[in-house]
Amino acid sequence: MENIIKDIQNRFEVSDIVNQRDNITFVTCEKEKTIALITHMKKNLGFKHFVLMTAVDWIEDGLFQLTYILNNPKKKLDVAIRTFISRENATMETAHKLWKQVSTYQRELKEMFGIDFPGSPRVNESFILEGWNDIPPYRRDFQTKEYAEKTYFPRPGRKTNDPSEYMKKNMS
Amino acid sequence: MKKQKNIFNWQADRSKYPEKKKNGKLDIDMSSGKFVKLWQGPNHPGITGNMSLELTISGDEVVEAKTHVGYLHRGFEKLMERRLWIQCFPTCVRMCVAEPDYNEYLLAKSAEELSGIEIPEMAEWLRTLVLEMARLQSLLRTVPGQAGTLSLGVGVQWGVYLRDLVLDLFEELTGGRVYHMYIIPGGVRGLLPDGFKKRMEEVLKKIDEFVKNIENLMFNNIVFKKRTIGVGYIKPSWIDKYGIVGPNARAAGFKRDVRKDYPYLKYNELDFEVTSEKDSDIFARSMVRKKELIMTIDLIRQIMAKMPKKGDIKAPTPNVLHWKIPKGETYVRSESSRGEYGFYTVSDGSKTPRRINLRGPSYTHAISLLERMLVNANIADVHSIMVSLQTCPPEIER
Amino acid sequence: MAIKDILTPFTAWKKVFNEPVTIKDPFNDRPGAERYRGFHKNELQTCIGCGSCEEICENEAIDLVAVKGYETKNGDSGLRPMVDYGRCCWCALCVDVCTTGSLTLSNEYTWVAENPDEFRFVPGAENKAWDKNELGWKKPVPNYEFYGQKRVKMEELSPEERDHSFIEIIKGYSKEQAQLEADRCVECGICIATCPANMGIPEYIKAIREDDMEHGLKILYETNPLPEICGRICTHKCETVCSVGHRGEPLSIRWLKRYIADQVESAEYKRILGTDGIENNGKTVAIIGSGPAGLSAAHYLSLMGYKVTIYEQYAKAGGMMRYGIPEYRLPYDQIDKDINYILSLGVNIKYNTKIGKDISLAELRDKYDAVFAGTGLHLGRSTRIPGTDHEHVYQAIDLLNKITEGKEIHVAEKIVVIGGGNVAMDITRSLARLQNQKYGKVQIIATALESEENLPADVEEVIEAREEKAIINPGWGPQYIEIENGKIKGLHVNKCLSIFDEEGRFNPKFDENNKNFFEADMIVESIGQGMDIAYITEDIKSELEFGPRGRIVVDENFQSGAKWLFVGGDIIQGPDVIHGIANGHKAAYGIDNFLKNK
Ligand code: SF4
Numbered sequence A: 001m002e003n004i005i006k007d008i009q010n011r012f013e014v015s016d017i018v019n020q021r022d023n024i025t026f027v028t029c030e031k032e033k034t035i036a037l038i039t040h041m042k043k044n045l046g047f048k049h050f051v052l053m054t055a056v057d058w059i060e061d062g063l064f065q066l067t068y069i070l071n072n073p074k075k076k077l078d079v080a081i082r083t084f085i086s087r088e089n090a091t092m093e094t095a096h097k098l099w100k101q102v103s104t105y106q107r108e109l110k111e112m113f114g115i116d117f118p119g120s121p122r123v124n125e126s127f128i129l130e131g132w133n134d135i136p137p138y139r140r141d142f143q144t145k146e147y148a149e150k151t152y153f154p155r156p157g158r159k160t161n162d163p164s165e166y167m168k169k170n171m172s
Numbered sequence B: 001m002k003k004q005k006n007i008f009n010w011q012a013d014r015s016k017y018p019e020k021k022k023n024g025k026l027d028i029d030m031s032s033g034k035f036v037k038l039w040q041g042p043n044h045p046g047i048t049g050n051m052s053l054e055l056t057i058s059g060d061e062v063v064e065a066k067t068h069v070g071y072l073h074r075g076f077e078k079l080m081e082r083r084l085w086i087q088c089f090p091t092c093v094r095m096c097v098a099e100p101d102y103n104e105y106l107l108a109k110s111a112e113e114l115s116g117i118e119i120p121e122m123a124e125w126l127r128t129l130v131l132e133m134a135r136l137q138s139l140l141r142t143v144p145g146q147a148g149t150l151s152l153g154v155g156v157q158w159g160v161y162l163r164d165l166v167l168d169l170f171e172e173l174t175g176g177r178v179y180h181m182y183i184i185p186g187g188v189r190g191l192l193p194d195g196f197k198k199r200m201e202e203v204l205k206k207i208d209e210f211v212k213n214i215e216n217l218m219f220n221n222i223v224f225k226k227r228t229i230g231v232g233y234i235k236p237s238w239i240d241k242y243g244i245v246g247p248n249a250r251a252a253g254f255k256r257d258v259r260k261d262y263p264y265l266k267y268n269e270l271d272f273e274v275t276s277e278k279d280s281d282i283f284a285r286s287m288v289r290k291k292e293l294i295m296t297i298d299l300i301r302q303i304m305a306k307m308p309k310k311g312d313i314k315a316p317t318p319n320v321l322h323w324k325i326p327k328g329e330t331y332v333r334s335e336s337s338r339g340e341y342g343f344y345t346v347s348d349g350s351k352t353p354r355r356i357n358l359r360g361p362s363y364t365h366a367i368s369l370l371e372r373m374l375v376n377a378n379i380a381d382v383h384s385i386m387v388s389l390q391t392c393p394p395e396i397e398r
Numbered sequence C: 001m002a003i004k005d006i007l008t009p010f011t012a013w014k015k016v017f018n019e020p021v022t023i024k025d026p027f028n029d030r031p032g033a034e035r036y037r038g039f040h041k042n043e044l045q046t047c048i049g050c051g052s053c054e055e056i057c058e059n060e061a062i063d064l065v066a067v068k069g070y071e072t073k074n075g076d077s078g079l080r081p082m083v084d085y086g087r088c089c090w091c092a093l094c095v096d097v098c099t100t101g102s103l104t105l106s107n108e109y110t111w112v113a114e115n116p117d118e119f120r121f122v123p124g125a126e127n128k129a130w131d132k133n134e135l136g137w138k139k140p141v142p143n144y145e146f147y148g149q150k151r152v153k154m155e156e157l158s159p160e161e162r163d164h165s166f167i168e169i170i171k172g173y174s175k176e177q178a179q180l181e182a183d184r185c186v187e188c189g190i191c192i193a194t195c196p197a198n199m200g201i202p203e204y205i206k207a208i209r210e211d212d213m214e215h216g217l218k219i220l221y222e223t224n225p226l227p228e229i230c231g232r233i234c235t236h237k238c239e240t241v242c243s244v245g246h247r248g249e250p251l252s253i254r255w256l257k258r259y260i261a262d263q264v265e266s267a268e269y270k271r272i273l274g275t276d277g278i279e280n281n282g283k284t285v286a287i288i289g290s291g292p293a294g295l296s297a298a299h300y301l302s303l304m305g306y307k308v309t310i311y312e313q314y315a316k317a318g319g320m321m322r323y324g325i326p327e328y329r330l331p332y333d334q335i336d337k338d339i340n341y342i343l344s345l346g347v348n349i350k351y352n353t354k355i356g357k358d359i360s361l362a363e364l365r366d367k368y369d370a371v372f373a374g375t376g377l378h379l380g381r382s383t384r385i386p387g388t389d390h391e392h393v394y395q396a397i398d399l400l401n402k403i404t405e406g407k408e409i410h411v412a413e414k415i416v417v418i419g420g421g422n423v424a425m426d427i428t429r430s431l432a433r434l435q436n437q438k439y440g441k442v443q444i445i446a447t448a449l450e451s452e453e454n455l456p457a458d459v460e461e462v463i464e465a466r467e468e469k470a471i472i473n474p475g476w477g478p479q480y481i482e483i484e485n486g487k488i489k490g491l492h493v494n495k496c497l498s499i500f501d502e503e504g505r506f507n508p509k510f511d512e513n514n515k516n517f518f519e520a521d522m523i524v525e526s527i528g529q530g531m532d533i534a535y536i537t538e539d540i541k542s543e544l545e546f547g548p549r550g551r552i553v554v555d556e557n558f559q560s561g562a563k564w565l566f567v568g569g570d571i572i573q574g575p576d577v578i579h580g581i582a583n584g585h586k587a588a589y590g591i592d593n594f595l596k597n598k
């Protein structure tokens, strides 16, 4: 593992290295170099198994974190690559050429987070949310509860009491 | 098992259509009258959950397939971002109905790893047991279920009955039949009830018997063989290309199993061999699952024998009502009956998760892989191919 | 292709004559398992309406509602959980978190009703068929907890380290300890109503968890301007009702309060509390006595812009807190920290000024817009048994007073203390220390009418006194002091059978056949204190109303019959510090209202 991290550190200047466990390490890579890094890891370092990719919304920093987890099935190691992209007009280079299933992930990220992957097959087709016209719902600023309250009918007649308020009212 | 060849078998591209356009793309012109759209689903076919396949067919052959999901989307990943860590525990189970326990385990494990909590030995054993029981009940549906897709319903009925017996055991141990809500962050929620071992053994004996019976019913059945051998072939080169895991990969000769490769819980104290087959067709995948069923029975027997009599079931955790998990992220995986099942969990140091992302095997199996496999398949084989991948839509859309 | 493959599947036909496995009568043949998670049950008598179940429910299936027959009282909100089965997912987290253990699930899972609203009810209040089911989910035991049941131990000086001197015994929590202890709070707020000052307990405990001392201090000062003091010696009634105490040990609320105050430097107080430059409203209030009630009133009045002057009979401020409570429990510098902050708000204090002697109450009335009297209980009461007029029979309160002033007091080799309250423990332990210093050993006995279980003193006080080698021998009634040649020989006591008669009046009964004698050459009486309100002259008295045992009658704002005179503290309620603080706070608002409307 050490050698692998050294290798990609030299070539791609990855930072924020966290050895989460013996066999999984998290690294951060610049947006522009990320796909090259992933390609390198797949082609030259044996990280043939694509575990997943997903996004994390750091709305307070105006950033999306994209995480790609790659696995080397021979050496039984995982490396997770984080890269940060701007939330505004979020776009990322597509990786669909590397693994067949990547386009599905990218399609989902487009729909759920509004991150575009130009050139990724069917990226603009709706995946789960046919007919959705609100903001991409997995963004942090999409309020699930508000949405549920305006979309569904709350059961009428429900009312609760806060114990301390109620006691204050009844005991003074 | 020797691969059998005969006229019923699959051959590459039997139809004249679609022709290729000059640019190399397929020429699928719906107005030409040469193609028909056929939808399979989204009604619940009984084993796999609601999902639909948009098939373009020419004659009896599929020329293009698209998987449509979204019928089960409840946004669990998002909902968990708005809940206390402990409140995610009853929510996460719903991401996979067939084996909810893996969700419980992975959530608990992520929370424990990120907060540096070690759980008691007893809890580890009980978790291992519950995960194997989950596999057992799942396989009791899937193994005969494959024959069910070919209208051989008897095995399914046997399986469903036995699965119910396993669910009875679940009910005794965890208080629930389908959603067990047993593996809680910090440990588990109960020791084995009195006499559990005995009742477990009684059920396992019945399942032993069942394995023999389906051997006769399915695997030595000419109809089943004809419809599965050579059908739904997965090229070994696709395994990594498509991210294929679990029995689907093992049936292609890839001896990959999270339990062996990245041992978790008590798996390195248990004795087992990773199952595999070579032919990589539906029959091979069924065989792998049958072997897996036998192995699970054996594993449960081992666990029951090795498990300590008593011990603590839960490590102390911070007060769950304001449990903050230190900032960090991790990926933990386990081997579900469908293959690598993992949680990518991010904590921002607050009381609620920042992000929990489920990596389910069906995400790749039911979409990119299935869409590829269905091309040139006979429409009569579509559902058996789908079931042979053991797809589970809830884990695709979460 | 083998012929076998055609024939073997037919072996399945063998099963055609098997007995069917279907359950024939699922309503009766198939009860849920022992741990089944079915409909809720709740023992409403045990439940305290803390709302933890509501808090943890991820589906918002629980509402807390008033239920007939359950009143709001100390330690019980009177509310009970109502479950909406349209939302419940039967996870039983509510059961596992329940602070009292009243909530369980039954093993019943079948129930048909036509009206969907019937699926919303208060478990335990509706006589459901499953209310008596033995089976069903219960919280797993043991060592399965959702929050800590054990207190974080408070470190204190060992008896050997402390029994020679008056240095503070309790060391106080470290940050780590405080946060661990604060983590146990379930934020129910049940304790708030029991605290006489209604302090925002869960909120300041939360501030500790979040390590936000400034916010914590603000919360403390909202209701209590003497946090260092209360954080040490409050009678902590809140802890007796803490929800967590039902299955485990209650939160150390008092030590947590102290922790916050200890963390903040005095110099920071004004900035944090935003009390720089309060605008004066031109009105004046006189306060008699600088005890907790007076200081609290002074604090809140100052914040409202009043010019406050305190009249204090002694040389230093604090009243009983300084002159009654020994230093090892409440160090003087901590008293000063709290008081100096209040004085820094512009409160003027006149020391060594006794009302009725140096200045009359009428003068205050004429000079100020309003007067608040919190003069406390400073007169020691005597048992009046034969011999109490001897010169070596003392009043505890006088001795404590002298110790504070640093005056030499008589310390005999063998001492008996009569009394079983906190003051009795204070003097016993103080004298034990002095005996240690003087004679190198302790020979002191404290005796009281009350039996061991009913001793009015805090349990810790009794335990610690014993650790310091004082003998606490309760359950005896003093009869007479034996004096020989002008010297005290000791105290004769009879076993006390009962203290109150059938009507609840003080009327102790003794067992004449069970006598005892405590040898001593000095006796200290500590059976309670009385008030000295001689400063209220007859003309003013005539405007006041008096209740039982001569207590001045006041309204809910502590306003007396003489509208300009507000009265609070031990002479009205208590006796303890926290009631004084609460009285002073309310009186401040009362005075404000009174003066605004005048
Ligand atoms: S947690 Fe228990 S005690 Fe508290 S309100 Fe709920 S049922 Fe009652």
Ligand code: SF4
Pocket: C053, C056, C057, C058, C059, C060, C061, C062, C083, C087, C088, C089, C090, C091, C092, C093, C094, C095
């Ligand atoms: S069982 Fe679960 S869902 Fe139902 S009321 Fe209790 S906490 Fe809520």
Ligand code: SF4
Pocket: C184, C185, C186, C187, C188, C189, C190, C191, C192, C201, C202, C205, C241, C242, C243, C244, C251, C253
């Ligand atoms: S201190 Fe006890 S009673 Fe008060 S809010 Fe916390 S848990 Fe509830």
